[in-house]
Amino acid sequence: NAGVTQTPKFQVLKTGQSMTLQCAQDMNHEYMSWYRQDPGMGLRLIHYSVGAGITDQGEVPNGYNVSRSTTEDFPLRLLSAAPSQTSVYFCASSPPGALGQYFGPGTRLTVT
């Protein structure tokens, strides 16, 4: 199993550009989530999904969209990038029962 994979590893955007961060898992986990990590602030939940076709907002959802058309994939879309979205983004998935989350390797995003 590859576990949780994320692409790209690094990305630089200009203010106002849009892009999609990709996340996939091959463990058949129903639950998937997106976090951003900023220095000194831990991980903050952006959006999450408890299954295909079901998504919900986390703590910091503004400026981001998600969809979940399959169990395996959970892309995160930045609609109009802003410098405040410069961060490291982690995707995670969890088996039934929410017993811990498996994190992907992360995407380091810089918005200039």
Add this chain to the structure above:
Amino acid sequence: GQQVMQIPQYQHVQEGEDFTTYCNSSTTLSNIQWYKQRPGGHPVFLIQLVKSGEVKKQKRLTFQFGEAKKNSSLHITATQTTDVGTYFCAGPESSNDYKLSFGAGTTVTVRA
């Protein structure tokens, strides 16, 4: 909303010494999870505690869940250089086990 706080933010430890990091929640938690993130890496799930007063051990790591289920601690004995990293605790929101709030983490450095 729920807040999860960790102290200390930084822990500098002499190799071989013991230390403890603490996690406190503003609300009662159904469970608490601990993660470790090595420098430049992604968070890795260590353990989940569910019961009031629960104590679990993983080799030199001892995890405890408070009686009131509002606090937790991680104690590491005989610290080694492999213990370097940031340790996060995370607890779910009261009505949603999938919506995790992470503490800001304790970053551990080890002096050889």
